Amino acid sequence: MKVVLALGSNLGDRFETLQGALDSLFDAPGLDFVAVSPVYETDPVGGPEQGPYLNAVVIAQTTLDPWTLLERAQGEEDAFGRVRTERWGARTLDVDLIMVGDVVSDDPRLTLPHPRAHERAFVLVPWLRVDPDAVLSGRRVADLLTGLDQDYVRLRTDLTLQRPI
Template structure:
């Protein structure tokens, strides 16, 4: 059984519903179960900044799918949740990224694992480290200078009921 860590983000439509649906759909994949879910965080956009705030979370999966099969399923889920790829780092209903897959490095035309920019993104690291605090030494080994970003800037824990904690 493989262990995969994913980042899920959304900033369009009913953001919380998109996150819940993505997690449900991941759990419905063949030979796959959701083994852990982080809290939801509200985060400032990165890259293309003229867009609404995102909701982000991390998910741990146990799966018999191979890394590229999981990527295909993630892209299918994004599509089913209404994602249309128009602007790089632009608004989206769903974004599912494979961050880690076992302790493997994967390098294909379609997939790079560990995710090559994860150490630069608080919206990825904060939920991941909440979900799996013991993974920090692995990330420090993989990414010299880890973390490459302030883990307190531009990210707020989402409170039950939909409000973000003040910064």
């Protein structure tokens, strides 16, 4: 199954955190790396006042079920010191499951596809860059971006995530 993951960080060494998370996500079996987007710097959306994020999107293939993927993503967040005290607050690492194959879930702990991905340029811009034919819930990601504010999503040509080791 194809899986799309969104990575974000706005505390500490943001770039090192993204690279470290990318490397460790693929340390265990069941998740195979396909591609990673360029890195983008973005202003925070919603939540309390906080510093800018670095964001990227990762495409992978998996044999894991969505719940196992969620556990792995949350384990990575914990390993990188994420503290969940404030909704949409600053974080060392955020790993969101955007889609896992054609799985649809309305469970409050795991909603798939991600319930707000279609309105988040900080997810859609990098995703489109790494997968120009991307589709989310039957709609082309390129079409979903139409009308969304993309000015706050800035390409960082000085930062390049490396394929996981």
